Amino acid sequence: MKDKGLTFIVGRPWHAVQWLWGGVIFAAVAAILAWSGRDLNLSLAELMKGLPWIGDFILRMFPPNWGFLDRLVQPVMETIQLAIWGTLFAVLLALPLCFVAARNLTPSLLMFHAARQVFNLARGINELIFALIFVAAVGLGPFAGVLALTVHGAGMLGKFFAEAIEEVDPGPVEALRATGASPLQVIVFAVLPQALPAWIAATLYRLEVNLRAATILGMVGAGGIGFELYSSLKLFQYEDTATCVIVILVMVMSADYVSSRLRARILAR
Amino acid sequence: MIEVHGLSKRYGDLVALVDVSLQVGAGEMLVVLGPSGAGKSTLLRCINRLVEPSGGEVRVGGESAPSSRADLRRLRSQVGMIFQDHNLVPRLSVLKNVLAGRLSRMPLWLSLLQLFRAEDMRIALDCLRRVELEERAWSRADRLSGGQQQRVGIARALAQQPGAILADEPVASLDPNSARLVLGDLKRASRELGIAVLCNLHQVGYAMEFADRIVGIHAGRVVFEGTPDALDDRALGRIYPGRSGKSPQEAASEEVSPITEQMS
Numbered sequence: 001m002k003d004k005g006l007t008f009i010v011g012r013p014w015h016a017v018q019w020l021w022g023g024v025i026f027a028a029v030a031a032i033l034a035w036s037g038r039d040l041n042l043s044l045a046e047l048m049k050g051l052p053w054i055g056d057f058i059l060r061m062f063p064p065n066w067g068f069l070d071r072l073v074q075p076v077m078e079t080i081q082l083a084i085w086g087t088l089f090a091v092l093l094a095l096p097l098c099f100v101a102a103r104n105l106t107p108s109l110l111m112f113h114a115a116r117q118v119f120n121l122a123r124g125i126n127e128l129i130f131a132l133i134f135v136a137a138v139g140l141g142p143f144a145g146v147l148a149l150t151v152h153g154a155g156m157l158g159k160f161f162a163e164a165i166e167e168v169d170p171g172p173v174e175a176l177r178a179t180g181a182s183p184l185q186v187i188v189f190a191v192l193p194q195a196l197p198a199w200i201a202a203t204l205y206r207l208e209v210n211l212r213a214a215t216i217l218g219m220v221g222a223g224g225i226g227f228e229l230y231s232s233l234k235l236f237q238y239e240d241t242a243t244c245v246i247v248i249l250v251m252v253m254s255a256d257y258v259s260s261r262l263r264a265r266i267l268a269r
Numbered sequence: 270m271i272e273v274h275g276l277s278k279r280y281g282d283l284v285a286l287v288d289v290s291l292q293v294g295a296g297e298m299l300v301v302l303g304p305s306g307a308g309k310s311t312l313l314r315c316i317n318r319l320v321e322p323s324g325g326e327v328r329v330g331g332e333s334a335p336s337s338r339a340d341l342r343r344l345r346s347q348v349g350m351i352f353q354d355h356n357l358v359p360r361l362s363v364l365k366n367v368l369a370g371r372l373s374r375m376p377l378w379l380s381l382l383q384l385f386r387a388e389d390m391r392i393a394l395d396c397l398r399r400v401e402l403e404e405r406a407w408s409r410a411d412r413l414s415g416g417q418q419q420r421v422g423i424a425r426a427l428a429q430q431p432g433a434i435l436a437d438e439p440v441a442s443l444d445p446n447s448a449r450l451v452l453g454d455l456k457r458a459s460r461e462l463g464i465a466v467l468c469n470l471h472q473v474g475y476a477m478e479f480a481d482r483i484v485g486i487h488a489g490r491v492v493f494e495g496t497p498d499a500l501d502d503r504a505l506g507r508i509y510p511g512r513s514g515k516s517p518q519e520a521a522s523e524e525v526s527p528i529t530e531q532m533s
Binding site for chain 1: 317319341342343344345346347348349350352354356357358359360361365369370372373377380381422425429
């Protein structure tokens with residue numbers, strides 16, 4: 001045997017059956033890609049043709065109209081207010097349901113699955129769609145936005161809260177049950193203290209996500225800075241649009257920074 | 270104080286306990302000795318019904334099988350439990366962990382509001398004083414050393430003012446010095462407060478040092494009962510078959526049955 005040549009190793013050697021499966025999976029992935037690309041008019045040529053227009057659009061945004069900042073103060077405040085109350089109501093909705101949705105505390109498997117499905121439903125529909133529904137229900141304005149963030153956020157937080165409960169160390173829970181404490185006391189004295197840091201971290205994260213979501217709710221008339229962004233585009237005031245985009249970026253990035261620092265500190269405790 | 274008659278426990282086809290009988294009197298410290306998986310943990314958990322027995326009778330303070338949830342909680346409130354990993358709530362203060370032992374005697378609404386009566390506070394601090402950790406009352410439980418945490422575990426059990434205490438391998442994860450402190454605290458509390466203590470151990474040395482009486486368990490059956498003095502090599506051979514100094518005939522006569530312990 002010659003001491004030459006290369007050996008290709010990705011995992012263990014494949015046998016005939018595994019080669020067959022590999023071929024099937026490869027063909028399946030190729031088929032999915034072919035189907036999903038078919039109706040999208042993917043075209044590098046079109047992109048090249050459009051590039052000058054994108055360049056023109058960006059050029060027209062400069063210089064940003066700093067004078068527009070005055071008009072953005074109120075919408076920015078409204079965006080933040082939307083995010084805060086959307087988060088608060090989401091927490092209040094998620095709290096009572098999350099105990100039922102935790103496998104280790106749920107009174108019955110039926111209620112567990114029901115609660116999880118409610119969360120999935122609320123989480124599965126985009127905030128913007130909820131906003132459209134609530135605008136139709138309660139009229140234009142930030143209240144519709146708050147309701148949209150509330151429902152979608154409750155779905156996400158409920159799932160996070162329930163998972164935090166499931167990750168609690170069962171030892172202290174058994175210890176408290178062994179003292180003869182009632183189920184409610186076991187939750188308050190053994191489950192909550194363990195789950196609370198993860199709950200607070202999830203709530204902060206939701207606040208951050210809500211702030212981002214609140215910046216576009218205005219496009220459907222549900223309050224926040226999105227309305228100014230949208231109308232400046234409609235009126236071809238691209239310098240104003242630029243100011244909006246910069247303000248949104250600053251807002252979202254600082255929220256991201258503060259929230260991730262806070263979450264890291266809370267979870268480390 | 271604790272009376273167990275003909276207790277058995279099966280998990281499906283697995284036999285964990287077979288016809289176990291024992292008694293522990295007030296103020297007595299009984300050590301249950303046996304290898305891992307012999308059924309010691311299951312025996313303890315059958316006594317406060319964290320595990321439901323398959324057969325036999327368990328009495329604590331004269332009361333037998335609880336018929337309602339309220340009965341069950343009352344039974345548990347009279348039996349303190351100490352765990353191998355202490356099972357303190359890590360983020361709560363030492364004092365609050367000890368107060369957890371009072372929960373079953375507190376009005377529910379007060380406890381949910383985190384309000385504690387003067388009497389409960391006095392009892393909790395008194396129990397902390399017994400394990401000499403009164404000055405750590407306001408520390409977070411997870412800031413304490415392993416041995417200190419286990420002594421807080423004892424204080425929590427004592428705060429229940431129980432007639433009996435079950436200790437499940439309380440020193441298995443401790444160094445020898447901490448282990449002696451913990452077992453010493455447990456024994457002193459048993460003596461001074463007249464508590465029946467049933468303590469699982471797998472270290473023969475500690476059993477000899479601290480037990481008033483020893484019960485040896487192998488494969489779910491009681492294979493020895495007596496004072497530490499009576500625990501000779503023959504007895505140890507029955508509890509731990511396969512140890513040195515044991516004849517091949519003895520080894521052959523050992524009954525081997527599948528055993529599991531529910532660790533939860």
